[in-house]
Amino acid sequence: MSTEHDKKELNFELDLLPVISMMSVCICFLLLTAVWTQIGSVNIEQGLGQESSRQDQKSASMWVTMKSNGQVTVKMMDSPTVPANMQEKSFVIGSAGSGWPAVERHAADIKRIMPGLKTALIMPDGRVNYGDVIHVMDRLKVLEIGEIGIAPL
Secondary structure, eight states: OOOTTTSOOOOOOOOOHHHHHHHHHHHHHHHHHHHHHHHOOOOOOOSSSTGGGOOOOOOOEEEEEEOTTSEEEEEEESOTTSOHHHHEEEEEOOTTOTTHHHHHHHHHHHHHHOTTOOEEEEEEOTTSOHHHHHHHHHHHHHTTOOEEEEOOO
16 A cells, blocks of 8 residues: 555755855865965065175076087077187087087087086977987086076977
């Protein structure tokens, strides 16, 4: 003897509005924290005292520009002690790699003149062979230039 009241109704309504609201709050929180981690730090300087009077001097750096046609340009930035004829020099790297020793000699000569040189920036063209970029990085590491950056292609 079953009656209609004994059967449980299988259809029910679920209110999704609170779920959607909580999901939008979580997404907003995620977006704000992602932006904050990118900002991450704020550069502040001391207004009074010894640090405020220090002069920010740009350190010398070596910029190595690599083109897909085999041209490699070594340029010194913020380096008044390097002679004018060595400030910027271009080399052509042949298919056999004949120009690499000249580039290495030039970089070694600059390092000899500026033993405190620690920074280099490599700027390869988009079609430059990856092995050539690694070769330049390796040679700079041998010269004890430890702070090496690669500009976006």
